[in-house]
Amino acid sequence: MNILIKITYDGTNFHGFQLQPDERTVEGELNKGLAKTLNKEVKIFYAGRTDRGVHALGQYANFYSDTTIDIGNLPKVINFNLPEDVSVVDAKYVPEDFHARYDARLKKYRYVVHLSRYRNALLLNKAYEYPYKVDPDRMRKALSYLIGEHDFNSFMGKGAVVKDSIRTIDKIDVIEEGDFLYLDFVAKSFLKNMIRIVTGTALEIGRGQREIEYMKEALKMKKRKAAGPTAPACGLYLVDVKY
Amino acid sequence: MNILIKITYDGTNFHGFQLQPDERTVEGELNKGLAKTLNKEVKIFYAGRTDRGVHALGQYANFYSDTTIDIGNLPKVINFNLPEDVSVVDAKYVPEDFHARYDARLKKYRYVVHLSRYRNALLLNKAYEYPYKVDPDRMRKALSYLIGEHDFNSFMGKGAVVKDSIRTIDKIDVIEEGDFLYLDFVAKSFLKNMIRIVTGTALEIGRGQREIEYMKEALKMKKRKAAGPTAPACGLYLVDVKY
Numbered sequence: 001m002n003i004l005i006k007i008t009y010d011g012t013n014f015h016g017f018q019l020q021p022d023e024r025t026v027e028g029e030l031n032k033g034l035a036k037t038l039n040k041e042v043k044i045f046y047a048g049r050t051d052r053g054v055h056a057l058g059q060y061a062n063f064y065s066d067t068t069i070d071i072g073n074l075p076k077v078i079n080f081n082l083p084e085d086v087s088v089v090d091a092k093y094v095p096e097d098f099h100a101r102y103d104a105r106l107k108k109y110r111y112v113v114h115l116s117r118y119r120n121a122l123l124l125n126k127a128y129e130y131p132y133k134v135d136p137d138r139m140r141k142a143l144s145y146l147i148g149e150h151d152f153n154s155f156m157g158k159g160a161v162v163k164d165s166i167r168t169i170d171k172i173d174v175i176e177e178g179d180f181l182y183l184d185f186v187a188k189s190f191l192k193n194m195i196r197i198v199t200g201t202a203l204e205i206g207r208g209q210r211e212i213e214y215m216k217e218a219l220k221m222k223k224r225k226a227a228g229p230t231a232p233a234c235g236l237y238l239v240d241v242k243y
Numbered sequence: 244m245n246i247l248i249k250i251t252y253d254g255t256n257f258h259g260f261q262l263q264p265d266e267r268t269v270e271g272e273l274n275k276g277l278a279k280t281l282n283k284e285v286k287i288f289y290a291g292r293t294d295r296g297v298h299a300l301g302q303y304a305n306f307y308s309d310t311t312i313d314i315g316n317l318p319k320v321i322n323f324n325l326p327e328d329v330s331v332v333d334a335k336y337v338p339e340d341f342h343a344r345y346d347a348r349l350k351k352y353r354y355v356v357h358l359s360r361y362r363n364a365l366l367l368n369k370a371y372e373y374p375y376k377v378d379p380d381r382m383r384k385a386l387s388y389l390i391g392e393h394d395f396n397s398f399m400g401k402g403a404v405v406k407d408s409i410r411t412i413d414k415i416d417v418i419e420e421g422d423f424l425y426l427d428f429v430a431k432s433f434l435k436n437m438i439r440i441v442t443g444t445a446l447e448i449g450r451g452q453r454e455i456e457y458m459k460e461a462l463k464m465k466k467r468k469a470a471g472p473t474a475p476a477c478g479l480y481l482v483d484v485k486y
Contacts, residue, residue, distance in 0.1 A: 010365050076361060087361060089363060124327050
């Protein structure tokens with residue numbers, strides 16, 4: 001059977017999702033946990049990698065197995081074989097040809113900014129502590145230039161291996177909630193560091209360090225140095241993937 | 244001057260708030276951080292101790308100092324001298340005779356329960372993972388017996404040193420939000436482990452393991468073994484203190 005699992009993790013102590021020799025990765029821990037659970041090694045196919053330090057509420061992976069463990073109990077059994085900072089929160093059977101990456105229609109990410117003059121100990125590694133006043137409406141205007149299909153080369157992290165840097169952003173919402181500012185991104189796929197560079201640029205605009213039009217110009221320039229800084233990984237969450 | 248600070252901490256790696264020789268405590272770290280900031284040792288007076296593993300969004304402490312550091316910058320400077328899991332989020336001058344414990348009118352605590360069949364890695368040490376269905380209305384009815392002034396001896400942890408176990412609970416709210424159940428408690432003061440024992444008992448009633456009347460009877464019995472289990476510390480947050 002082809003089984004799809006939904007995975008959460010605290011990215012703080014992982015060197016990202018993707019398997020790497022000699023580094024602690026989410027994929028590496030999943031491989032070990034699944035091998036223990038199923039008594040054999042399986043290959044997982046996942047929705048998309050996340051950078052070192054990035055969290056997930058809804059990462060997905062599928063694998064083939066003839067396990068007789070009840071599908072409703074499967075997450076619990078796998079979790080028993082996983083470290084505390086990664087867990088499976090759902091499991092279901094999917095068609096034989098289902099693929100967690102190729103069948104992903106949309107990915108939703110949230111970037112969490114804590115707007116406060118003073119850091120909050122309970123948010124350690126869970127939000128970007130940004131001790132400045134920002135104008136969310138300036139950010140909304142600037143971010144509206146990015147909606148739709150564009151060449152996002154200016155917002156791509158160095159060392160990315162891709163065919164092209166053209167992507168389509170369906171939606172960006174800027175939500176204010178108490179001391180928090182959430183930037184919600186929806187797209188079929190994103191480039192390496194793309195959300196973090198867009199967020200870093202949008203925050204400089206929100207703070208008044210850059211003009212609103214800076215976002216439009218950065219997009220046009222098609223080179224990384226035209227855009228703002230990369231916001232830290234700890235504020236970013238892969239929230240869900242739509243199939 | 245008498246200075247009142249508002250403090251947040253992640254209780255996971257502390258042996259509680261109160262100073263203890265040879266143990267890492269919040270008070271111990273605050274003493275060290277304040278001594279570094281003010282270049283002299285100060286005695287702090289705090290709103291109330293919290294148990295090992297309990298978190299705080301709004302703990303308070305006052306101390307006397309003639310520091311010339313601007314009061315708006317003071318939290319930032321103190322935070323620089325504190326470890327990552329404790330921080331100061333506000334500071335203000337208070338009258339000379341103000342005392343963070345004696346002047347506390349009300350304390351608000353929140354107990355966070357995650358109602359899910361499977362654990363969530365991002366909630367590690369931050370909520371009580373309770374993999375059962377509960378009926379919040381049964382909990383509300385049972386908890387209503389505790390409102391007002393009562394002898395809470397049945398809900399007091401062992402080893403507590405108190406004059407008496409009579410306390411007054413002003414309010415208990417049970418709030419449902421997605422997979423979360425919040426139990427919000429308001430009172431001038433609580434006994435040792437009181438909120439955790441009340442929560443543990445209320446959850447057994449919510450789950451249907453105990454009758455609603457069990458809460459009333461437990462209260463009447465005035466002995467610890469008449470009530471339910473102590474819910475784990477990691478779900479409990481001192482949210483705020485009203486002066």
